[in-house]
Amino acid sequence: MSVRVGVLGATGAVGQRCIQLLDGHPEFELAAVTASESSAGLSYSEAAKWRVDSPIPSGAADLTVRETDPDAVPDDVELLFSSLPSGVAAEVEPGFAEAGYVLSSNSSNDRLAEDVPLVIPEINPGHLDLLEVQRDERGWDGAVVKNPNCSTITMVPTLSALDSFGLERVHVATLQAVSGAGYSGVSSMEIIDNAIPHIGGEENKMETESRKLLGTFDGAELSRHDAEVSASCNRVPTLDGHLENVWAETAEDPSVEEVEDAFRAVESLDLPSSPDPLIEVFDDPSRPQPRLDRTLGGGMAVAAGGVQTTPAGVQYNTLAHNTIRGAAGAAVLNGELLRSDGWL
Numbered sequence: 001m002s003v004r005v006g007v008l009g010a011t012g013a014v015g016q017r018c019i020q021l022l023d024g025h026p027e028f029e030l031a032a033v034t035a036s037e038s039s040a041g042l043s044y045s046e047a048a049k050w051r052v053d054s055p056i057p058s059g060a061a062d063l064t065v066r067e068t069d070p071d072a073v074p075d076d077v078e079l080l081f082s083s084l085p086s087g088v089a090a091e092v093e094p095g096f097a098e099a100g101y102v103l104s105s106n107s108s109n110d111r112l113a114e115d116v117p118l119v120i121p122e123i124n125p126g127h128l129d130l131l132e133v134q135r136d137e138r139g140w141d142g143a144v145v146k147n148p149n150c151s152t153i154t155m156v157p158t159l160s161a162l163d164s165f166g167l168e169r170v171h172v173a174t175l176q177a178v179s180g181a182g183y184s185g186v187s188s189m190e191i192i193d194n195a196i197p198h199i200g201g202e203e204n205k206m207e208t209e210s211r212k213l214l215g216t217f218d219g220a221e222l223s224r225h226d227a228e229v230s231a232s233c234n235r236v237p238t239l240d241g242h243l244e245n246v247w248a249e250t251a252e253d254p255s256v257e258e259v260e261d262a263f264r265a266v267e268s269l270d271l272p273s274s275p276d277p278l279i280e281v282f283d284d285p286s287r288p289q290p291r292l293d294r295t296l297g298g299g300m301a302v303a304a305g306g307v308q309t310t311p312a313g314v315q316y317n318t319l320a321h322n323t324i325r326g327a328a329g330a331a332v333l334n335g336e337l338l339r340s341d342g343w344l
């Protein structure tokens with residue numbers, strides 16, 4: 001039977017992707033959408049300035065946008081995908097969890113909290129069990145699980161593969177698409193014919209979230225991986241798809257073939273949104289490229305290429321679609337894991 005779900009912040013860039021991915025989903029039925037006070041009361045098609053590359057789903061278009069308040073969401077909705085600005089999410093998400101809703105959230109608030117699972121299902125599904133600790137500590141009937149920042153989620157599947165060689169240190173330089181900042185995030189006058197070598201807060205997110213994702217959960221406490229991670233984040237004029245240049249130092253010295261085999265060996269899951277293969281490996285050193293490769297696996301695959309061994313460690317490029325694998329698709333996949341693990 002389908003699980004009735006809702007989307008908080010459904011009119012925004014990530015919220016619209018969520019609505020697109022939920023259309024025809026085999027396990028989830030969209031039953032509620034929320035946004036700010038200025039959108040509440042309008043039909044979804046009136047409130048959302050639809051900018052996704054497929055028609056607005058008929059099952060969403062006529063829904064009335066609700067206020068982002070637990071009392072405004074029907075009780076039979078079990079799972080909420082949260083795509084709210086992080087300041088708003090910090091205020092409202094705890095109230096939803098207290099009211100019994102399970103939230104799969106994109107927002108960056110609380111991603112590093114000790115009792116909040118930060119999950120990429122193919123990489124660290126066991127961290128979901130941290131929800132036991134969360135419910136004990138907070139007394140919630142509901143729960144909050146987070147997906148990582150879009151640039152972190154692009155890199156961590158390959159880092160997880162490299163950990164089989166003893167991951168010690170990572171340097172990464174990103175080329176991030178404008179959609180990562182939301183529709184009104186970067187003005188066209190700033191980004192056309194340009195690249196901006198700073199994205200506020202992003203470097204810290206890559207450094208801290210990676211170590212949490214690669215850490216181990218012993219049933220009571222989650223310890224961070226001790227690899228050092230340093231990131232340099234750049235905004236470039238691509239629409240979708242974050243490309244990243246990674247240098248990873250490992251205790252062992254794997255060959256190029258061993259690294260590529262390790263990437264290919266990261267398994268996908270038997271969940272509707274998990275792509276197979278999870279990591280698409282290119283021999284062509286000029287791939288992956290955002291325009292050509294961001295929609296691999298329906299936008300849920302990670303691409304890697306240009307693997308070399310250098311004095312600075314294993315060097316390679318990796319790419320993922322930032323609003324699908326990096327945001328909405330990641331939240332939907334976490335929802336599928338919550339369902340299959342019996343949290344709904």
Ligand code: NAP
Nearest residue numbers: 009011012013014035036039068083084086107180182327
């Ligand atoms: P966005 O386009 O600005 O959308 C924000 C959404 O939140 C809209 O639906 C908006 O509704 C609603 N909202 C704003 N203020 C609100 C309030 N006070 N109360 C209730 N709802 C409110 O933002 P976005 O780019 O989709 O990002 C959403 C979240 O995902 C952020 O936390 C962001 O950091 C995270 N994220 C984004 C990406 C990405 O690639 N864009 C990747 C990973 C994570 P109205 O339309 O009514 O204003």
